[in-house]
Amino acid sequence: MSDGLINILPTLNDGSIAGGPLYVKLQRLIENAVLDGLLKPGDALPPERELAAIADISRVTVRKAVQGLVSDGLLIQRHGSGTFVAPRSARVEQSLTHLTSFTEDMARRGMVVRSTWLDRGIYVPSPEEMVTLGLTSGERVSRISRLRVANDTPMAIERAALxxxxxxxxxxxxxxxxxxxxxxxxxxxxxxxxxxxxxLKENDAKLLEVPVGSASLNIERISYLDSGKVIEFTRSIYRADAYEFVAELKLGDSSEISGAVL
Structure with missing residues (x-):
């Protein structure tokens, strides 16, 4: 159990953490404790009751914060043992409800990120890039392709066009x-x-350091500005053994689900 975390818990309500709901503030505090080395992989968190008492917040708030960090892959829970900082080699869980970069995702888990560049250049757009990005035949695209690595483990191949x-x-x-x-x-x-x-085919499997024929999760992402303009067209290949995507689903009100079969 980390004395460092216990010592900083009282700062939750002193205004030093950016605004937002209390559970979000607690999440940031725990994330920062991991990034700063106050909490290390395998360290146990105090029980919910103790966290709530020290931080002067409700156990419901603590539970909501911890469950969110478990979903994000920063913490893990072991039945009958408690809550722990996830090992850095553990599979990464990525929420599908927040738009963040790979660098941000890994940094908030305390992981060291680097990239091996496969390509960075300006090209004539493909027909698909022209349609997706809204380009004319005379315009060009910038393409960046790289192998994304976290804690020396190849995680994904990312190919973006803008x-x-x-x-x-x-x-x-x-x-x-x-x-x-x-x-x-x-x-x-x-x-x-x-x-x-x-x-995975041979070239991509070699980059990700897995056997040919291994499973992958392929993601096509189209990103938008606030104006509605398409800004990014990215295709990524993730190792299925090291990455998984998590989405929270909520049941709508009765007016939204009338006639649905449950």
Whole structure:
């Protein structure tokens, strides 16, 4: 159990953590404790009752915060044993309800991120890129392709295409594409993702360091600005043994589900 976390819990209500619901503040506090090394992989969290008492919040708030971090893959729960910081080698769970970059996802789990560049250049767009990005025949696309690695484990192959008007110099992307887009005021605010299962072929399997024929999760993402303009067209291939996607589903009110078979 971490004394470091216990010592910083009272700061939850002193205004030092950004605004939002209390459970979100607690999540940020725990995430920061992991990033700062106060909590290490395998460390146990205090019981809900103790967390609530020290932070002066309700157990319901603690439970909601912890369950959210479990869904995100930062914490794991073992029946009869308690809640622990997830091992860095554990499978990563990615929420489908938040639009974040790979770099952000891994950093908030305390994982060291790097990329092996496969391609960065400006090209004539394919017909699919023209239609998706709304380009004319005379325009060009910036393509960035890279192998995404977390804690020295290859996790995904990411291939993104953007208009050169949005990304005139692909070499500017050194770690996070979304950080570069944010700097120019072009960070997307929403996206549509399509996920499908596939079998890895030789080249991609070699990059991901898994046997040929291993399962993968393939994701096609189209991202939008607040104006509704398409800003990014990305296709990614994730190792199915190291990554899984999680979505929370809620039952609508009676007016929304009338006539439904449950």
């Amino acid at each position: 208009s050169v008007h949005v990304l005139p110099n692909p070499e500017l992307v050194t770690l996070s594409l979304y950080a570069v887009l944010a700097a120019s005021g072009n960070r997307p605010v929403r996206a549509i993702q399509r996920i499908s299962a596939a079998i």
